[in-house]
Amino acid sequence: MSGYLLNRLGQALFVLWAAFTISFVLLQAMPGDAILIKFQNPELGLNPQQIANIRASYAADSAIWVQYVQTIGRFSTGNFGYSVQAGVPVSTMLAAHLPATLKLASLGFVLAAVLAVAIAFVSSLTPFAWLRGALQSVPSLFISIPTFWLGIMLIQIFSFRLKLVPVINPGPWQELILPVVTLAVPISAPLAQVLVRNIDDVLTRPFVAVARAKGATRHWVLWRHVAKNALLPTLTIAGVLFGELIAGAVVTETVFGLNGIGGLTERAVGSQDAAVLQAIVVLSALAFVVINLIVDLLFPVLDPRLRTKAGATA
Amino acid sequence: MTTFDTIHDDVIASGRGQRTGRRLSLPLLMRRLPPGLVLSWLVLGIAFLWAVAPWLFTSYNPLEGVGGEQLRRPDAGHLLGTDALGRDLYARIVYGAVHSLAGAFVAVALGLVIGIGLGVVAGSVRRRLDDAIMRLVDVLLSIPPLLLSLSVIILLGFGTVNAAIAVGLTSVAGFARLARSEVVRVRRSDYVEAAFGSGGTFSAVLWRHVLPNSLTSVLGIAALQFGSAVLQISTLGFLGYGAPPPTPEWGLLIAEGRNYISTAWWLTTAPGVVVVLVVLAANRVSQSFGKVAA
Numbered sequence: 001m002s003g004y005l006l007n008r009l010g011q012a013l014f015v016l017w018a019a020f021t022i023s024f025v026l027l028q029a030m031p032g033d034a035i036l037i038k039f040q041n042p043e044l045g046l047n048p049q050q051i052a053n054i055r056a057s058y059a060a061d062s063a064i065w066v067q068y069v070q071t072i073g074r075f076s077t078g079n080f081g082y083s084v085q086a087g088v089p090v091s092t093m094l095a096a097h098l099p100a101t102l103k104l105a106s107l108g109f110v111l112a113a114v115l116a117v118a119i120a121f122v123s124s125l126t127p128f129a130w131l132r133g134a135l136q137s138v139p140s141l142f143i144s145i146p147t148f149w150l151g152i153m154l155i156q157i158f159s160f161r162l163k164l165v166p167v168i169n170p171g172p173w174q175e176l177i178l179p180v181v182t183l184a185v186p187i188s189a190p191l192a193q194v195l196v197r198n199i200d201d202v203l204t205r206p207f208v209a210v211a212r213a214k215g216a217t218r219h220w221v222l223w224r225h226v227a228k229n230a231l232l233p234t235l236t237i238a239g240v241l242f243g244e245l246i247a248g249a250v251v252t253e254t255v256f257g258l259n260g261i262g263g264l265t266e267r268a269v270g271s272q273d274a275a276v277l278q279a280i281v282v283l284s285a286l287a288f289v290v291i292n293l294i295v296d297l298l299f300p301v302l303d304p305r306l307r308t309k310a311g312a313t314a
Numbered sequence: 315m316t317t318f319d320t321i322h323d324d325v326i327a328s329g330r331g332q333r334t335g336r337r338l339s340l341p342l343l344m345r346r347l348p349p350g351l352v353l354s355w356l357v358l359g360i361a362f363l364w365a366v367a368p369w370l371f372t373s374y375n376p377l378e379g380v381g382g383e384q385l386r387r388p389d390a391g392h393l394l395g396t397d398a399l400g401r402d403l404y405a406r407i408v409y410g411a412v413h414s415l416a417g418a419f420v421a422v423a424l425g426l427v428i429g430i431g432l433g434v435v436a437g438s439v440r441r442r443l444d445d446a447i448m449r450l451v452d453v454l455l456s457i458p459p460l461l462l463s464l465s466v467i468i469l470l471g472f473g474t475v476n477a478a479i480a481v482g483l484t485s486v487a488g489f490a491r492l493a494r495s496e497v498v499r500v501r502r503s504d505y506v507e508a509a510f511g512s513g514g515t516f517s518a519v520l521w522r523h524v525l526p527n528s529l530t531s532v533l534g535i536a537a538l539q540f541g542s543a544v545l546q547i548s549t550l551g552f553l554g555y556g557a558p559p560p561t562p563e564w565g566l567l568i569a570e571g572r573n574y575i576s577t578a579w580w581l582t583t584a585p586g587v588v589v590v591l592v593v594l595a596a597n598r599v600s601q602s603f604g605k606v607a608a
Contacts, residue, residue, distance in 0.1 A: 011452075018453040026465045144593035146545055148552045149568055149586035152575065156583075160576045239455075247460035251549060266553060269464050277468055281461050288456045 008296055012289045019285035020075065024068060027274040080279035085271045090279045093264060101249055101260030107176060108183030108252075109245065115188040120195035120230075124203070125222060136196055142189035147248050151182040151255035179256045183248045187241055194237055198230035205229075232303055235295045239288050246284055351602050354595035361592050364411035372409075374402035388580050395580040397570065407585055410562035414589075417478040417556070417563075418543035422536055424482030429489020430532065436490065437497030438520065447490070454487040463546065467555045474563070477556040481546045485539045492535055496528035503527075534603030541596030548589050564589050 074081060080090035116139075123135035155178060158164045165177055202208065203226060211221045246262075253262035261280065268276035363370070388395040395403050436447040454462070463480035470476040500506055501524065509519045550556045551565025559566065564585045571581025 014449065015453050015456050018449070019456050022453060023457070023465060026469050140597055141590075141594065144541065144545070144590050144597060146548050146552070146565070146568075146586060146589055148549060148565075149582070149589065152568065152572055152582050153586065156575050156579055243458035243460075246458040247549075250460055250464075251553075254553065265461070265464065269468050269553075269555065272468055274468060277461075277465060281457060281465060284458050284461055285453075285456045288458070 005297070008293060012293050016282075016286055016289050017072075020072060020282050021068075023278050023281040023285075024071060027278045075279075075282060081275050083268075083273055083276050085273045090275050093276065094261065094279060094283070097259060097261050097264045099260075100258055101253070101262060104176065104179055104183060104252065104258065104260060105245055105249060107180045108248070109187060109241075111180055111184035112187035112191060115184060116191035116195055119188070119192040120199055121222065121227075123196065124199045125218065139189040139192040139196070142185050142192075145185065147182060147186050147251045148255050150185055151178065151252055154178045154182060155255075175256075175258075179252050179258060182255070183245070183252045186248050187244050190237060190240060190244065191234060194234050195230060198233050199226055202226045202229045232299075235298065235302075238295050239292050242284075242288055242291055350598055354598040357591050357595035358599065361411055361415060361588075361595075364408045365415045366412075368405075368408045368411065372402065372405040374405035395578065395584075397574075397578075397581055403567075403580060403584055406562035406567060407564065407588055410564050410567060410585070413474055413557050413561055413563040414544055414547060414551075414565075414592075417474055417481070417547040418540050420475070420478040421482035421543040421547065422485065422539050424479060425485030425489050425539060426532075426536055428483075429486040430493045432486070433490040433493025433495075434497055434520065434524075437494040437501070438516070444494075448494070451487045451490050454484075459484040459546070460549070463550065464555075467550065472555045472558070474557040474561070477547055477550040478543075480550065481543050484546070485543070488539070489532075489535065492531065493528065496531060497524055500524045500527050530603055534600050537596055537600030537603060541593040541600070544589060544593050544596065 071081070078091065080094070082088070083090050083093060119135050119138055123132045126132050126135070158178060159166070165174055199222075208221055208225060211225055212218075216224070249260060249262035250265050251262070252258070253260045254266045257263070264276065265280050267273075268280070397403055397406070432447050432451070436444045457465075462484050463477075466480035466483055467476060470479065497520075506519060506523050509523050514522070547556060548563075548565030548568070551563045552569045554566075554569065557563040557566060559570075567585040568582050568589075571578065571585070574581050
């Protein structure tokens with residue numbers, strides 16, 4: 001078991017290192033020079049010597065491999081450098097923007113899970129074929145809707161037509177309603193698809209037939225026998241969902257003008273702020289790797305069938 | 315009559331059935347196809363025609379506005395209304411198709427070529443290179459797609475082609491995984507063994523046997539990626555990283571309509587519905603290519 005653990009940890013560290021390197025190569029190879037763009041502006045009245053000093057303070061002119069080693073050293077201690085455009089440390093910016101995104105993302109994720117479970121279980125319980133068909137086609141519709149458009153349509157319908165959610169000066173919770181729904185829709189789609197597939201799969205197993213033969217009702221079998229077995233494999237798409245969450249956060253925060261990591265990402269790209277974008281890329285790769293690591297380690301704990309074999313085969 | 319004959323008869327009969335099936339008249343054939351699939355092909359066909367020959371569908375100019383015609387509601391003259399500069403929205407959507415669809419096409423082609431190349435090499439050669447390529451794929455998968463394409467955009471700059479490249483790179487990992495697993499699967503089959511046994515060289519076997527047999531699932535994934543690329547490109551366009559403003563790219567149309575959200579609902583609604591229909595159609599078509607690897 002500990003050999004497996006070490007192996008998985010090593011893999012995770014490698015992926016993280018490679019993600020850092022790729023983003024470093026991509027972003028340091030940028031043709032634009034962020035420092036020159038900001039400080040060469042004649043209105044600032046800096047002479048060439050001062051600009052050279054500023055460049056030296058960012059170590060912008062040292063050899064690329066020196067920068068690489070320095071950056072990797074800084075990143076591993078949690079220092080993400082300075083944003084040239086904003087003039088503040090990147091970690092300060094991230095810390096300031098993180099709470100808004102965490103609130104949005106956790107609420108959106110909970111709503112997405114509720115939506116997905118409702119779609120999957122209602123469609124499997126309903127006696128009406130038309131309702132099942134309609135519900136099971138909801139995920140493929142959800143997956144085809146551009147998230148930014150959904151946000152705009154929600155504002156249009158609920159704020160401007162029906163005037164249910166105020167646009168100007170909404171309360172702290174009111175302003176979250178539409179963004180959370182917007183974010184939940186694209187996340188719920190893959191979740192519901194996997195759940196529907198898993199439930200259909202589990203329903204064909206012999207133990208379901210045995211339970212039914214013993215006289216259990218459909219509802220009882222679904223909750224008692226199928227739910228657990230169908231929910232577990234959804235953990236495997238946690239990483240995919242995280243990617244959807246990040247993309248959803250960028251778009252949702254831009255549409256609704258929320259001040260979170262997503263909005264920060266959008267502005268960083270707009271102003272070519274490579275330092276901020278690199279920190280966000282590396283941190284989300286870290287989150288992805290950690291999520292997958294937890295899922296892999298959690299599986300034998302949650303699924304007794306894997307416990308005896310985990311060390312040997314997994 | 316032996317059992318063998320019965321089976322043989324069955325095979326012949328089903329063969330005949332198929333042959334007569336092919337001679338079915340068009341209306342009969344249409345009735346046998348699922349209506350959703352026909353509709354999907356129709357949507358994709360119209361969108362394709364919009365991209366190739368937009369002037370056949372509208373007589374309005376998509377770039378020049380008409381004075382006094384600003385922000386007209388949808389009516390018989392302007393099917394989908396006009397925007398703040400008096401430009402016909404339907405014409406802008408029709409002329410925008412080429413930007414969205416060509417972008418998605420370039421993106422899928424790029425992902426397909428690089429991904430399949432990597433996957434085929436990984437699946438065919440010995441251990442070291444295979445491991446290296448698949449680790450690279452793991453890394454690509456660990457970065458959320460939107461962040462990966464934003465990194466590429468910040469590197470290459472804004473623009474239609476750059477957005478397409480950025481979106482294409484996000485699909486490389488998926489194509490590589492699929493191609494590798496297909497190559498590994500087909501390689502183990504008897505007929506490939508036989509082809510090697512009868513003296514086929516590696517590249518000949520790959521070209522003659524492995525690629526054709528992997529084509530269905532690759533096409534299925536490509537259609538799926540096409541829909542996803544349309545979505546991603548419209549997202550980049552909406553954020554302002556794609557085509558520059560006068561271009562009627564679909565994502566950009568929605569972004570421009572946003573400023574008139576309280577007065578002109580059609581400016582955001584219509585282009586969004588078109589995007590949803592095209593993506594839905596692409597996904598439905600991809601399903602019809604048989605089981606798409608999950």
